Amino acid sequence: MVNIRTRLTYQFVVLVTLILLVFSLGVYFFSKLYLEKRFFKRLQDRAITTTTLLFDLQQTDSTVLRLIDAGDKEPLLNENISIYNQRNREVLFSTNPANTQFHAQFIPLLDSTAQTLYLHQNDYQIVAIHLARGNDSNWVIVSGIDQSGLDALDDLRKILIIMILAAVLLLSVSGWFFADRALAPMSGIIQQVNAIFPANVGRRVEHPNRTDEIGLLVATFNQLLDRIEQAMHAQKMFIANVSHELKNPLTKINSQIDVALIQKRNPEAYQRTLQSLQEDMRTLTQLTNTLLELANTSVQAKNLKFEPVRMDELLWETKIQVLEWHADYQVQLSFPEFSDNEDDLIVEGNRAALRVLLTNLIDNACKFSPTQTAKVDFRSRAGKLTIAVFNEGPAIPALDLPYIFQPFFRSYATALSSKGHGVGLAVVAQIVQIHQGTISVRSTPEGTTFLLSLTSAAAF
The missing domain is CATH 1.10.287 (Helix Hairpins)
Structure with a gap:
């Protein structure tokens, strides 16, 4: 399996190499265009010179052309100049009479509407200029090989290849060290984590820059x-x-x-x-x-089957069940706000879990009440359903209230008045969390009230 350092190095090298390739291809392409344009300009100048000799000075023999070549610092390789008369369809002049077929193959491409044509044939570059003098229509065709330009492009290609290879090598080395430097904090974190488990769980991982x-x-x-x-x-x-x-x-x-x-x-x-x-x-x-x-409720929370549960009916069933278990208990139900809309009375949840929730609340209320009485207040509003369970009894100290839903926690005030294990309210808290509801407790000298709040089907 390839580690992150190797992957980072590989990705870094590939990315920068692609950028260098695009850049090098751009340099090579525009250099080639520039050399071709410059050579076409030289061919065009030679065509203008030939035209001047032919029509103005009436001197077009090869001796004059050799004199012009002698004054050129960079003579053209395989230069060939032809003058073609379009009206008579004949070649009036050629610097290479033995090989007039080379320019003759371009004659069908000549168009009288165009003034200048630029053509390619293998390594040859060809320029054809149209001249109209009176009734005559002539074409001056000049061709040659830009050997210096080809040599320059070949040297440029070799230089770019060597530079790219050297850059790839340099990028591989620098990318490896760069990835190592970037991942150095991770090695420190791994060492800190190994020191934490299992000896000292109270320690925490430290990092100097907390914003990156x-x-x-x-x-x-x-x-x-x-x-x-x-x-x-x-x-x-x-x-x-x-x-x-x-x-x-x-x-x-x-x-x-x-x-x-x-x-x-x-x-x-x-x-x-x-x-x-x-x-x-x-x-x-x-x-x-x-x-x-x-x-x-903790382990199988995701596997609990949810269904529409009518809470007022479930509350009556829970009351009957609690009284069957404890004949000396009293459960007083009241419905001060009862909606006519049935959806306000229905909760999407697990019926068995909700029954355990209500049973534990009512059983606790009766158990810790001197009269063994639980008063249950049921209210249903639009999208909201609340059940308040009240019992008279000793007040729970304010310092104990945040912990009463923790497993096995028992307030000193209630532990003296009744037996128990301190697990029932932990079950209640788990079930409420599964049903995305809320539960709170308020304790005064008059008694203790647990307020359960659930979202009804009318809210959806």
């Missing part, structure tokens, strides 16, 4: 470490609390059995022992079921 991309990555990673530390702390607390909650009834059961086995007792004593054991087993069963509910 790596700094933002470090900040995000530190936030993840915060959540991991919180999760590990919660896990330790959970295990410790579960061990403690399970240890007490198990120890009590074991002690009662040991005492019962020490000596024979009368049936009434055995009956009292069995009743005590039954109570302890109910406590264990209740704790186990609550822990399972907490685990299911």
Whole structure:
């Protein structure tokens, strides 16, 4: 597998090489155009000179042309000049009479409407100029090879190839060191992370520049470490609390059995022992079921099946179920704001989970009330559904309110008045979060109120 440093180097070399190739092709192309244009200009000047000798000075023999070539610092290679009379369709003059066919092949391309034609034939460049003098229509055709231009282009091509190869080599080396320098902070981060796990989870990754991309990555990673530390702390607390909650009834059961086995007792004593054991087993069963509910809501949150649930009907069903379990409880339902629109009463959620939520709230309210009474206030508005569960009882201290939805947390004020494990409200918080609702608590000397808020189907 190719590492990031190699990929960065490769991408850097490829990108800059492509830019150099485009730049070199541009230099070569425009240099070629410039040389061709310059040579066409020389051919055009030679055609004008020949025209002047022919029509003005009446001197067009090869001796005069050789004198003109002698004064030219750069003589044309394979130069050939022809003058063609379009009216008589004959060649009036040629510097190479033995090879007039070379220019004759361009005669069909001549157009009387054009004044100058520029042509290519292999390495040859050809210029044809149209001259109209009275009734005569003549063409001066000049051709030659720009050997110096071809040599210059060949040298330029070699230079560009060598420079590109040298640039690729230089880019490979510099790109490798550049990638190493850019990724150097990542190596430091890896070393810091290896030092954090598992020895010291409380440490955090440090980076000098917190505003660049790596700094933002470090900040995000530190936030993840915060959540991991919180999760590990919660896990330790959970295990410790579960061990403690399970240890007490198990120890009590074991002690009662040991005492019962020490000596024979009368049936009434055995009956009292069995009743005590039954109570302890109910406590264990209740704790186990609550822990399972907490685990299911945490782990299987994404797998819960959602369906339309009419909350007023579910509230009545929950009341009946709670009273069946606890005949001494009292649940008072009131509906001060009841919408005529059925959608205001329906919530998209998991029916079983919502039933557990309402059961825990009502059961807690009755359990911590001196009169074992829960007062439930149901209100439905447009797109909003609220359920307030109130009970009379000791006020929860303000310092304890932020923690009451944490697993196994029990306020000192409520722990003295009733038995419990501190898991039910944690289950309630999980279910509310799954249904994207809110729950809050307000406690006064008059009593404690839990306010549940859910979004109804009318909001969608």
